Amino acid sequence: xxxxxxxxxxxxxxxxxxxxxxxxxxxxxxxxxxxxxxxxxxxxxxxxxxxxxxxxxxxxxxxxxxxxxxxxxxxxxxxxxxxxxxxxxxxxxxxxxxxxxxxxxxxxxxxxxxxxxxxxxxxxxxxxxxxxxxxxxxxxxxxxxxxxxxxxxxxxxxxxxxxxxxxxxxxxxxxxxxxxxxxxxxxxxxxxxxxxxxxxxxxxxxxxxxxxxxxxxxxxxxxxxxxxxxxxxxxxxxxxxxxxxxxxxxxxxxxxxxxxxxxxxxxxxxxxx
Amino acid sequence: xxxxxxxxxxxxxxxxxxxxxxxxxxxxxxxxxxxxxxxxxxxxxxxxxxxxxxxxxxxxxxxxxxxxxxxxxxxxxxxxxxxxxxxxxxxxxxxxxxxxxxxxxxxxxxxxxxxxxxxxxxxxxxxxxxxxxxxxxxxxxxxxxxxxxxxxxxxxxxxxxxxxxxxxxxxxxxxxxxxxxxxxxxxxxxxxxxxxxxxxxxxxxxxxxxxxxxxxxxxxxxxxxxxxxxxxxxxxxxxxxxxxxxxxxxxxxxxxxxxxxxxxxxxxxxxxxxxxxxxxxxxxxxxxxxxxxxxxxxxxxxxxxxxxxxxxxxxxxxxxxxxxxxxxxxxxxxxxxxxxxxxxxxxxxxxxxxxxxxxxxxxxxxxxxxxxxxxxx
Numbered sequence: 119x120x121x122x123x124x125x126x127x128x129x130x131x132x133x134x135x136x137x138x139x140x141x142x143x144x145x146x147x148x149x150x151x152x153x154x155x156x157x158x159x160x161x162x163x164x165x166x167x168x169x170x171x172x173x174x175x176x177x178x179x180x181x182x183x184x185x186x187x188x189x190x191x192x193x194x195x196x197x198x199x200x201x202x203x204x205x206x207x208x209x210x211x212x213x214x215x216x217x218x219x220x221x222x223x224x225x226x227x228x229x230x231x232x233x234x235x236x237x238x239x240x241x242x243x244x245x246x247x248x249x250x251x252x253x254x255x256x257x258x259x260x261x262x263x264x265x266x267x268x269x270x271x272x273x274x275x276x277x278x279x280x281x282x283x284x285x286x287x288x289x290x291x292x293x294x295x296x297x298x299x300x301x302x303x304x305x306x307x308x309x310x311x312x313x314x315x316x317x318x319x320x321x322x323x324x325x326x327x328x329x330x331x332x333x334x335x336x337x338x339x340x341x342x343x344x345x346x347x348x349x350x351x352x353x354x355x356x357x358x359x360x361x362x363x364x365x366x367x368x369x370x371x372x373x374x375x376x377x378x379x380x381x382x383x384x385x386x387x388x389x390x391x
Numbered sequence: 392x393x394x395x396x397x398x399x400x401x402x403x404x405x406x407x408x409x410x411x412x413x414x415x416x417x418x419x420x421x422x423x424x425x426x427x428x429x430x431x432x433x434x435x436x437x438x439x440x441x442x443x444x445x446x447x448x449x450x451x452x453x454x455x456x457x458x459x460x461x462x463x464x465x466x467x468x469x470x471x472x473x474x475x476x477x478x479x480x481x482x483x484x485x486x487x488x489x490x491x492x493x494x495x496x497x498x499x500x501x502x503x504x505x506x507x508x509x510x511x512x513x514x515x516x517x518x519x520x521x522x523x524x525x526x527x528x529x530x531x532x533x534x535x536x537x538x539x540x541x542x543x544x545x546x547x548x549x550x551x552x553x554x555x556x557x558x559x560x561x562x563x564x565x566x567x568x569x570x571x572x573x574x575x576x577x578x579x580x581x582x583x584x585x586x587x588x589x590x591x592x593x594x595x596x597x598x599x600x601x602x603x604x605x606x607x608x609x610x611x612x613x614x615x616x617x618x619x620x621x622x623x624x625x626x627x628x629x630x631x632x633x634x635x636x637x638x639x640x641x642x643x644x645x646x647x648x649x650x651x652x653x654x655x656x657x658x659x660x661x662x663x664x665x666x667x668x669x670x671x672x673x674x675x676x677x678x679x680x681x682x683x684x685x686x687x688x689x690x691x692x693x694x695x696x697x698x699x700x701x702x703x704x705x706x707x708x709x710x711x712x713x714x715x716x717x718x719x720x721x722x723x724x725x726x727x728x729x730x731x732x733x734x735x736x737x738x739x740x741x742x743x744x745x746x747x748x749x750x751x752x753x754x755x756x757x758x759x760x761x762x763x764x765x766x767x768x
Contacts, residue, residue, distance in 0.1 A: 160613050160615065175617055176619070180615055182618065186483050193454065200415055201461045222450055378441060
């Protein structure tokens with residue numbers, strides 16, 4: 119029994135994640151933020167797609183929809199427009215969100231629809247056995263990058279910021295307390311919010327990159343990120359190569375459905391003018 | 392709205408959708424279907440619905456499945472290339488049994504083909520374009536007036552049988568204008584999906600009652616269950632045991648069987664003196680009637696068989712006609728997609744004569760008349 123059991127489909131346990139996987143840590147942070155905000159389970163729809171991260175809703179006692187690979191945000195858009203009163207949370211892996219679903223990520227961010235997207239970045243396709251992702255760091259090894267990753271690494275946060283998201287945050291599973299608050303801020307934010315959570319995959323990423331031990335990978339994350347506050351006190355050289363943690367962007371901008379309903383004079387059927 | 396309105400085919404689809412109670416449309420511009428999204432973009436907000444233009448067709452169909460899962464009647468409109476992009480999600484909607492309506496104004500293919508010209512060559516794609524075996528209903532109206540009525544029917548079937556329904560028209564009909572008498576609201580039959588379910592504690596989304604059709608309350612409407620494109624059992628949770636896979640695939644693919652007579656609509660005027668039947672659909676309906684009249688004047692009797700429902704394929708009706716005929720002319724604007732289906736259905740009971748036109752011109756009265764003369768001599 120855990121404190122979070124009331125949010126889980128406990129009859130579906132044990133879960134499928136590999137030993138040492140930290141997706142669960144990101145999931146738990148999200149559930150804790152939901153608990154902290156006191157969101158109504160019945161009014162909070164979980165959307166996800168395919169991959170290790172995409173399996174989440176199966177274990178959560180929420181209304182949930184698991185879509186084809188890459189399409190979670192497009193389905194979430196429909197759910198939100200059908201019923202804007204719902205909290206819509208989309209949990210995706212990095213490949214799901216930024217490769218096959220990259221176009222939806224750009225445009226959902228651009229529209230500023232009030233949806234929260236959580237992207238678990240572990241730099242690898244775990245479910246299919248360790249292929250490189252757009253987020254894989256240059257030089258890292260993967261089953262499809264046997265000579266090292268050649269492509270440029272995608273910065274998911276910069277991408278959605280450039281696309282017009284009004285809330286962008288980054289966290290990692292080592293700094294787990296920060297993570298809960300970060301996700302809670304994202305959910306509370308009116309407009310499209312994205313939180314990229316760096317997680318670890320010892321089975322496929324660690325094993326191929328000399329970090330087989332789960333704790334070594336988490337240690338790697340600890341050193342990889344630096345909080346926005348800390349970074350302000352550091353020199354440019356010290357910050358170079360580090361990923362900033364925390365709320366990277368937060369702006370109040372008109373939310374899509376509110377603007378749509380106002381401009382289009384939307385009214386529910388039967389509602390008088 | 393006035394009772395009698397001059398309307399374009401695409402407009403009839405949009406107006407039919409509104410009459411059926413559509414509350415959400417997501418679309419991506421593509422000729423020759425775009426008028427549908429333009430009209431719905433303008434009219435939906437005053438009908439209690441919302442429209443959104445998505446970034447591509449994958450997103451359009453994704454959004455309508457999401458909106459329908461949240462309880463709103465939803466439609467998207469597209470043409471060949473966009474319909475190709477929708478295939479994965481179309482199979483998903485069939486698998487998870489969330490009702491959607493897709494309007495496909497068929498244009499010249501393959502590939503980019505010709506945007507402003509008609510073909511009728513997406514018939515096989517409609518049924519088999521997505522991977523795996525999965526059910527759908529496809530309807531092919533034969534006039535603008537019918538486009539209005541059939542669009543309402545499409546929503547009704549979709550809601551009643553929890554299945555994706557494709558309205559297949561062609562560019563010719565999509566852009567044709569004719570006057571349509573709009574029925575009064577109270578004369579329309581509008582069906583909404585069931586929402587009568589057991590309390591949450593006993594509720595299983597894919598546990599069937601005697602109807603064999605699942606009852607899925609709106610996501611976020613108080614019920615917590617999982618919708619998943621993975622093979623699932625009664626509880627909606629992924630389960631890859633061979634028994635569940637077998638049961639899931641067989642159940643979704645046979646659920647429409649017992650409703651065949653409700654779903655399959657054909658126009659067939661029996662003609663006991665005819666030994667030739669004409670099998671046509673969509674925009675070829677009128678030329679076919681013209682050709683039959685012309686043949687009659689020349690002393691040749693021809694019977695019309697016109698499927699409005701193309702999926703499930705009206706095998707029973709076609710076979711019945713074939714049993715009384717020597718020859719069936721199958722005329723279509725493709726290289727023989729339904730001719731094969733007709734052959735399969737009639738099992739050699741009559742000779743199938745193909746008339747295929749793929750130059751983007753419509754199949755004319757004369758095309759059909761000459762074919763009738765040719766095979767009757």
